[in-house]
Amino acid sequence: MVWHLISATPSPYARKIRIALQEKKLPFELQTEVPWDHTTQTPTHNPLEKLPVLILDDGKAVYESHYILDWLETKYPDPSLLPKDVDERLLAKQIEVVADGVCDALVLAFFEMKREKESQPQMRKVTGGLRALNAWVEERAVSSGYLFEDRLTIADIATCSVLGFMAVRWPDHGWKNEYPAMERYWRKLEERPSFASTVPVAQKFSDPVV
Numbered sequence: 001m002v003w004h005l006i007s008a009t010p011s012p013y014a015r016k017i018r019i020a021l022q023e024k025k026l027p028f029e030l031q032t033e034v035p036w037d038h039t040t041q042t043p044t045h046n047p048l049e050k051l052p053v054l055i056l057d058d059g060k061a062v063y064e065s066h067y068i069l070d071w072l073e074t075k076y077p078d079p080s081l082l083p084k085d086v087d088e089r090l091l092a093k094q095i096e097v098v099a100d101g102v103c104d105a106l107v108l109a110f111f112e113m114k115r116e117k118e119s120q121p122q123m124r125k126v127t128g129g130l131r132a133l134n135a136w137v138e139e140r141a142v143s144s145g146y147l148f149e150d151r152l153t154i155a156d157i158a159t160c161s162v163l164g165f166m167a168v169r170w171p172d173h174g175w176k177n178e179y180p181a182m183e184r185y186w187r188k189l190e191e192r193p194s195f196a197s198t199v200p201v202a203q204k205f206s207d208p209v210v
């Protein structure tokens, strides 16, 4: 039996795992779902009822994208997607925290938009998070194209996953004009096979989002 990854076409969280599995050359089958539809299998495997969920050969489930990445790095460390230096490793995880936090705010804003006008508090977190991500990109990635050690790490994966998500869900957002260096960094990474094969696609909800 092969691993299965429960994913969704626009999911920036699931994209991190799809990229990491490809970079580590770990075979898996994609199980694409709409997690809000009554047909979703997420509750079967994850008490939090969210995707991504990595389902192993023995049926055990690994869930929460940052934990799935930790699990993959621990069990399959080569090639590593973390910097070697301890403090740099911790900073790479902090960058993932900020990128995931921007995703969290975007997802909340998306659903609040379905209920009423765009949520200012959530979009304010997006603004602050993008500013922080851009500072790291300008400080670290302008020459090499990577945030750490001239090679791909989870920090690049998480940062580009949220930027790719914004390009799909918020195509008119001004981040590309405001942060041209970050746009160049993002576009260069999007050419990488594991990124090019996981570009997010908006999905339709057949059930009402409650």
Ligand SMILES: N[C@@H](CCC(=O)N[C@@H](CS(=O)(=O)O)C(=O)NCC(=O)O)C(=O)O
Pocket (backbone or CB within 6 Å): 008, 010, 011, 012, 013, 014, 035, 036, 048, 049, 050, 051, 052, 063, 064, 065, 066, 100, 107
């Ligand atoms: N913290 C989680 C967030 C995952 C998440 O919110 N996933 C969404 C799907 S998507 O927004 O990534 O497309 C979900 O399953 N939502 C279902 C729910 O919230 O019940 C992670 O990092 O894995």
